[in-house]
Amino acid sequence: MKIFPSSSIKKLDAYTIENEPIASIDLMERAATVLTKAITDRWNTETPVTIFAGPGNNGGDALAVARMMAEKGYKIEVFLFNTKGELSPDCQTNKELVEMMEEVKFHEISTQFVPPVLTPDHLVIDGLFGSGLNKPLSGGFAAVVKYINSSPAMVVAIDIPSGLMGEENTFNVKANIIRADVTFSLQLPKLAFLFAENTEFVGEWEVLDIQLSEDG
Numbered sequence: 001m002k003i004f005p006s007s008s009i010k011k012l013d014a015y016t017i018e019n020e021p022i023a024s025i026d027l028m029e030r031a032a033t034v035l036t037k038a039i040t041d042r043w044n045t046e047t048p049v050t051i052f053a054g055p056g057n058n059g060g061d062a063l064a065v066a067r068m069m070a071e072k073g074y075k076i077e078v079f080l081f082n083t084k085g086e087l088s089p090d091c092q093t094n095k096e097l098v099e100m101m102e103e104v105k106f107h108e109i110s111t112q113f114v115p116p117v118l119t120p121d122h123l124v125i126d127g128l129f130g131s132g133l134n135k136p137l138s139g140g141f142a143a144v145v146k147y148i149n150s151s152p153a154m155v156v157a158i159d160i161p162s163g164l165m166g167e168e169n170t171f172n173v174k175a176n177i178i179r180a181d182v183t184f185s186l187q188l189p190k191l192a193f194l195f196a197e198n199t200e201f202v203g204e205w206e207v208l209d210i211q212l213s214e215d216g
Helices: 006-019 024-040 057-071 089-099 139-150 196-202
Strands: 049-053 076-081 104-109 123-127 154-158 182-186 204-208
Touching (some): 024 057, 024 089, 057 076, 057 104, 057 154, 076 139, 089 104
Parallel strands (some): 076 104, 123 154, 182 204
C-alpha cells in the first residue's frame, strides 16, 4: 500500500493535470463521479443529505457531489461557507452549477450560520477542508465541526475528516476535528489514517481510485 504525504499528493494532482493532460475542473469532476458512486452504493434516495462545503477544492468536490446526487434523485441541502468572499476557481464553477439546480436547497454562508436540524436519518457529507490543512480549525469552522459532531447523523468525509491534518496531529485540537463514520480517501490513504489515535475521526476508510498519475 502506497502512502504519500499531502504535499506529494498535491504534486500528483498537478502532474496529472499537466501530463494527462486534463483540466483541473475535469479532474474534480472525475473525483466527484467516483465519490458519488461510493456514497450512492451505500445510501439510497430516501436518505436526506446535508452537505457542508468549504471555500477550497474539497468544497468544490462536495458541490460536484451535491449536483450529481441531486441528478440521481436525492434530496440535497448544501451549506457553502464563504466567509472571506474568496472561493477556489473550481469551487466557484461548481457553486454556479449547483445554484442553477432547483432540486438543491443551497445556502452560501458569508456571516451568520443557522444550523439545520439533523436527525439520525440524515447523511452529512463533510467537504469543509481537505488534506492541505496545516493548522487546527478555530472560530466559526470549529463551531460548525462541533455542531456536526454533536448531531445524530451519519457522517461521510471527503478525502479526510475536516480538521485532521494529513500527517502530524500531535498539537491538533481534537474537539475541532470531524468524527466521520466513513472516510473516502482520494487515490491514496493519508498517513494520519494509520495512527490508532485518529480512528475516532476517520472511522471506516476506503481509498477511491481517481486515476492520478503516480509517475510525478
